[in-house]
Amino acid sequence: MAIQRMDNVGIVVEDLDAAIAFFTELGLTLEGRMRVDGEWAGRVTGLHGQRVEIAMLRTPDGHSRLELSRFDAPAIAEDHRKAPVNALGYLRVMFAVDDLDDTLERLAKLGATVVDEVVDYQGVYRLCYVRGVEGILVGLAQEIRRELA
Structure with missing residues (x-):
């Protein structure tokens, strides 16, 4: 097997506290924060002399x-x-997400805006993109459960 799993996705932000607040409101859980610096870090990223503060957040499914x-x-x-x-x-x-309308309402209080509109994709999903904290683009999808006649 070539890979075991996707470990994480990284996003660089200016305001770490605001980004944490946005993604925890979305439903992620903050696992921890730490400083990353030192010679070893620069050898991994190619940014020698880097000083970074990171926050790791986990999705509800873990x-x-x-x-x-x-x-x-x-x-x-x-x-x-x-x-x-x-x-x-x-x-x-x-x-x-389990409730797109509720999610959009909560994220709007933190400044998120829908990019264009919420759409129904072939009766399977309600989808939209939002610009969240710092303009970060986030996609949201709610599965539609339609009763069969």
Whole structure:
């Protein structure tokens, strides 16, 4: 077997506390925060002299994690937060939710806005993208359970 699992997805943010608040409101659980620096860290990332604070959050099912990183050094090189959905590279993370309307209402209190609209995808999912804290693009999907006639 080539891989065992996907361990986490990483997102670099400016305001770690606000990002933690956003993703915990979405339903993730903060597992911990720590500083990451030292020579070993730079040898992994290629950013020698890096000083980073990270927060690791876990999804309710316990199978996935989101790593939020705030860099003190070196300075941020590029900002992709306003990139359109057809931009190359990492763009968004998608979460399954049990109640899309409730989720949108709670996230709106933290400044999240729906990118365009909530759509019904072939009677299977209600889907939308939101711009959350710092403009981070997040996909939300609620499975639709339709009764058969």
